Amino acid sequence: MNTLSYKTVSANKETVQKEWIVIDAENQTVGRLATRVANVLRGKHKPSFTPHVDCGDNVIIINAEKVRFTGKKLTEKVYVRHTGYPGGQRFSTPKELLATYPIRVLEHAVRGMLPKNKLGDAIYKNLYVYAGTQHPHEAQQPKIVNLNSIR
Secondary structure, eight states: OOOOOOOOOOOOTTTOOOOEEEEEOTTOBHHHHHHHHHHHHHTTTSTTOOTTSOOOOEEEEEOGGGOBOOTTHHHHOOEEEEOSSTTOEEEEOHHHHHHHOHHHHHHHHHHTTSOSSHHHHHHHTTEEEOSSSOOSOGGGOOEEOOGGGOO
């Protein structure tokens, strides 16, 4: 006799429904954009969210070079990387990074908001960032999404 009227259903790789989403980053603040993108990548906007499964959508970000920073962050924020050699610590500002590698600013911001484990690595592979308006994912028929509709 089963009297339980409900059951917790966990998503798995076979039952997850992934979609392709296009987000336009023009005139968007980097941090606010990154938090919403991280939530979509993780799948937290779906009712079938399962913490240990990659149940998020594939996200395509266009116009990454047109993001903006508030305050003095464009010149005073510092990104630190290391070449792997002794004394190889290198510093750069968002202004320098946007001039040379514009997609790295958004990739870095979103990457920092994902889990730091194998699942986070798998989720990060669902992010595609492009500097211009063109992207090679038309075959997936992505939906253009307004950022304000994502919560």
